[in-house]
Amino acid sequence: MAFELPKLPYDYNALEPHIDAQTMQIHHTKHHQTYVDNANKALEGTEWADRDVLDVIQNLDSVPADKKGALRNNAGGHANHSMFWTVMTGGNGENNQPSGELMDAINSAFGSFDAFKEKFEDAAKTRFGSGWAWLVVKDGQLAVVSTANQDNPLMGEAVAGVSGTPILGVDVWEHAYYLNYQNRRPDYLKAFWNVVNWDEVSRRYAAAK
């Protein structure tokens, strides 16, 4: 079955005031939809057409060579956004942070939750142009990495320059924040912490480690 745009698990205005409804609506219905459509176009008629999007992005060396670039960008975009929507949620309290095993792992890998946030924000701020910052599990350890464009750590070192299983990601393409924050990417990143769905990130951590 061709890829489909997943429904958001909340309303477009659910992340306000941190991420505004208009940004969410355009991001989901226009940007993400375009990745879905273009990935489907590239996959049509190939043996990869019915595969899971994560299978596709983990096997870019095996897809038809003339589709590889389109799938890197568009299956990548579909995978990245599908995850992004689920690692955010509205209605968090003021002190939104992980707990339990994930918090222990963050403290042990980065020294403290604040030190982790600083490292993640730095990775996101210093990603020149468009891309993503990620918290990944690699060889059982947490690490912060970033990728360009719609690359995903699951694509591996040879393609994305980094590797690991992402459990949290933030979109730093301007379309993710420009309406509300204009050029102020650092302000968007500070606000992002208010909408992280740590229950979902913990679930992904448990599955990945």
Ligand code: MN3
């Ligand atoms: Mn985006």
